[in-house]
Each structure stands twice: as structure tokens, then as C-alpha cells.
Amino acid sequence: MLLETTPDQDFFRDTTARFLSSQVPSSTLRLLRDNPAGYDAEYWRRGAELGWTSLLVDKAHGGGTISERGLVDLTLVAYEFGRTAAPGPLTPTNVVAALLSNYSGERTDQVLEQLLSGTSTAAWCFTEPQANSLVSTPPLEIRVEGNDVMVSGVKRPVEAAQTADILLVTGQSGDSAAQVLMPVDTPGVHVKPLRSIDLTRRYAEVTFDNVRLPRSSMIGDAADAARDIERSRQLAIVLSCAESVGAMHAAFDLTVAWAFDRYSFGRPLASYQELKHRFADMKTWLEASHGLADAAAAAVAADSPDSAELTSAAHAYIGDRGGELLQDCVQIHGGIGVTFEHDLHLFMRRAAANRSSYGTPAEHRQLIAAIAIREESTR
Numbered sequence: 001m002l003l004e005t006t007p008d009q010d011f012f013r014d015t016t017a018r019f020l021s022s023q024v025p026s027s028t029l030r031l032l033r034d035n036p037a038g039y040d041a042e043y044w045r046r047g048a049e050l051g052w053t054s055l056l057v058d059k060a061h062g063g064g065t066i067s068e069r070g071l072v073d074l075t076l077v078a079y080e081f082g083r084t085a086a087p088g089p090l091t092p093t094n095v096v097a098a099l100l101s102n103y104s105g106e107r108t109d110q111v112l113e114q115l116l117s118g119t120s121t122a123a124w125c126f127t128e129p130q131a132n133s134l135v136s137t138p139p140l141e142i143r144v145e146g147n148d149v150m151v152s153g154v155k156r157p158v159e160a161a162q163t164a165d166i167l168l169v170t171g172q173s174g175d176s177a178a179q180v181l182m183p184v185d186t187p188g189v190h191v192k193p194l195r196s197i198d199l200t201r202r203y204a205e206v207t208f209d210n211v212r213l214p215r216s217s218m219i220g221d222a223a224d225a226a227r228d229i230e231r232s233r234q235l236a237i238v239l240s241c242a243e244s245v246g247a248m249h250a251a252f253d254l255t256v257a258w259a260f261d262r263y264s265f266g267r268p269l270a271s272y273q274e275l276k277h278r279f280a281d282m283k284t285w286l287e288a289s290h291g292l293a294d295a296a297a298a299a300v301a302a303d304s305p306d307s308a309e310l311t312s313a314a315h316a317y318i319g320d321r322g323g324e325l326l327q328d329c330v331q332i333h334g335g336i337g338v339t340f341e342h343d344l345h346l347f348m349r350r351a352a353a354n355r356s357s358y359g360t361p362a363e364h365r366q367l368i369a370a371i372a373i374r375e376e377s378t379r
Contacts, residue, residue, distance in 0.1 A: 003072065003294040012066050013076040016050060020084045026343045029085055029199050036193075037163045038200040039087035047088060048118025052077055056098035056235070061109065062116050063101060071235065071301040075242035075293070082246025085346040087200035089121045089160035091239045095232045096122035096168045100181075102228075103219055111166055111181065123164035123184075124232065125155035125206050127358070140171035140208065142178040142218075149180055149218060151188075151211040157203035159357070161191050168219070169208065170229055176222035177229055182213055198353040199346065230308070233358055234300045237311045240354040241293040241318050245286075247347035247354075248322050252286055254344065255329040275332065282328055285321040292317050309371050312364035319361035322351045 005013070023043050024032075032038055048054075055070035055077075057063025066073040074094060081090055093115055100112045114120035129137055140153025151169060161167070167189070169180050184191065188211035194203045220228055256279065259270035269275055296314040299307040326348045330337040337344050355361065 003075075003290075003297075005076070006067055008066050009073060009076060012051065012073065013080060016047075016052075016077050016080045017083070019047070019050060020080055020086045024084060024086050026085075026346060029087070029346060030340075032087060033199045035200075036202075038202045039163075044088050044121065045118035048116065052088075052090060053093055053097055053118060054116050056094050057101040057112065057116060061101050061104070061112055063097075069298075069301040071238060072297050075238060075297045078239045078242035079246040079249075082243035082248075082347070082350060083250040085199070085247065085250075085350045089123065089163065090243075091236050092124045092160050092164070093122050094239065095124050095235050096166065098235060099168065099179075099219060099228055099232060105216075107216065108181070108219075114165070120165040121160060121163055122166040122168060123158050123161040123206075124236070125158050125161070125167050125169040126229075126233070126236075127155060127157060129154065129156050140169065142169070142171040142173040142180060144173065144215060144218075147215050149213045149215050151180060151182075151208040151213065154205060154207050156205040157194055158206045159201065159203055161204035161206050162193055162202050167206065173222065173225075177225040178222065179219045179225055179228065180213060180217045181219055182211065182217055186211055186213065188212070196353065198349045201350070201353055231300075234296075234307055234311045237315050237358050238293070238297045238300050240357055241289075241296060241311075241314045244318050244322050244351045244354045245289045245293045247350045248286055248289060248318075248325050251326050251329045251344055251347040252282055255282075255332050258333055269332070278328055278332070282325050285325050289314075289318045289321060309368060312359075312367045312371075315359065316361040316364040316368070319355040319364075323355060326351055 054063040055065055055074040063070070078090060080086070097112060097115045100108045111120070115122055128139060137154040140151070140155060143150040151171065153171060155169065161184070164184050167182050167184050169182065171178055182189070188209040190207040190209065192205040192207070194205055196203050256270070259275060259279070260268050262269045270279070292314040296307070296310040299310045330344055330348070333342070333344060336342055
């Protein structure tokens, strides 16, 4: 399915597109390469005023939507982030805000207010080093000790941890999953920056060295945690896919324009049969990616039973075909396509970072197979 936007959604997306074009053009992105944060705090606060942080939060907590489907509205922002390779913790801040809006309390409401205003940002400490990797560590443990909670372990990579004020930490508590909320400056929390392929996106390794917190820091109970984590994972994948499709579309448009402007033997490159076939394939992959990303967003927004399958299908397809499309764009550009001065690498970097976030395409294909086997066994 392809999203049919309303006039209000079109206006919202166009407003975001104009803002990003004026505030973070490609020349600015290059200057942010060595910036520790990767973006300007005032830029993020102004983006929050445009609605970037409030679409997954209900009205009672200061949020709101454009179309009554906040996640679908937010994918319009994520798509424009991809088209411009824009900086900022869009996915982690919204994932945390969406969760906190379900758990109203004095502390969570205060944090949520800061996230909505753009004066604070959040990071979701979800991913752990793979068991067979050189940096593998035991799973993060969350232990309940009377009125306290002890957190021990490592999360890596964590997007936007260097600039976050609040950390949402996912771990294991006995036989159940658990999540805790903590300030990044809590004693025992150590943030180590990692190198990133993306010019402006920042990742870190976050170590929790017997961090002690009040038990009230736990978000939800054991019965809620597994459901909340899966919901957050699906939200993150949907936003990541929308960003990647935006990056793919921007690179495709650049390449088509180049093929018509560039002449070889007195003819535009676009007139050659070989390139016509390649563009046809690329356009097919792009439209399919649009459709899968939109279908996944609609399913998750509606809490559909097939949302897990659709998010995995979207991630697997876009991760694979997106990389292939972007490589074709580079090849068609020739030597100029691999220079730092050209914008193509900005979109390749964003898509490459998204490809390995929240599971690889291969891992998501395994999840789809597991779902199919499970469904077949219940028939």
C-alpha cells in the first residue's frame, strides 16, 4: 500500500522539508562531522515546536496528531530526515516519549514535558553486543533489592546517548524483561562514544556499573515490559524504514537528473538502453520500499496482529534493496559519486546506519520464517 496523505499532512511534511532545507543543508552537515553532538540544540528545540516529538503522545500529556494516526504522521518527518540526511535523535526520543505517555506519574510527566518541548532528549538503551562478537558481554541485568533497583551491564550501540539527558534501559530481571528510566548523569553510568558511519548520527557504548536507583524508576511491571519493548522495537523499525526510503528517493532523484544532464558520445546517459533498464529496476525497488514502509507504519499504528511480520518484512527488503539501489546510484555517477564533496554519500551513510539498527535484514528474514512456522503449526 502507498500512503494517501491529506492536505494537513502535506502541509506538515512540506513545513518540515522547508525547515530542514534551510537549517541543515548538505554544507552544514559536513561542518557537523566533527561536532560531538552532531546537531545544534536550538535546531532540535525548534523542530520540537514543529511537532517532531509530540505525535506519539496523547493530548492529555501535551501531544497530538495530524491525522489521528500519530505514527503515520511521524513517518512523514522521518522520510524528510532521510531525504536530507538530517541530524537529531528523532527515533530514540520519540520511542521513549511514546512509552512514557502510557505511564503517567509525577516523574514521568516531568520528563515527558521536557522531551516534548525539545529542551531534553532521550536515548533507548536496547541493543547489546552480539554473543559471538569481539565486544560481547553478559546480558544487562536489572535486580530488585527491596526498595531499590540495581542495573549492571553494557548496551552497545546506543543512538544519541552522548546528548541524551534521559536513558530508557532495557534488561533482564530474573526470568522477565524489565525497563528502567534514569538520568544520564546517574552515578555508575559511563558513556563511551563510538565511531559512526553517519556524519551526524552519534552512537555510544553505555556501561552500567552497579547503578542503584529507586524502585519507582522501573517503567511498568514484568507483565507489561515484554509488550512495551516489542512495541518500541516496532516503532523504531518503522521510523528507520521511513528514513531509509527518504534517503533512497533523494539518491535516486539525484542520479536520474545526473543521467539526463551528463552526455556521452553526444547523447545523454539516460538515453542508453542499459541505464534505462537499471533505472526501471531501481524505480521498482523504490516503489516497493515505499509500499512496505507505509504498510508497516499503518499496521503498527493500528496495533494489527501482523505488525511484527510487516515491520520485519519492511526492514529486510529496504535494508537489502536500499543498499543495492544506492550502490547503483554511485556507479552511474562514476568517479564523482565517491567523492566527499558529492551528496550521495550522505544518503548512503544514513541508509547503511539504519540497515544494521534493530536487527539486520538476515535476522529479520529469520523472524519472518519463525512467524510463518508458528502460524502453520497452529492450523
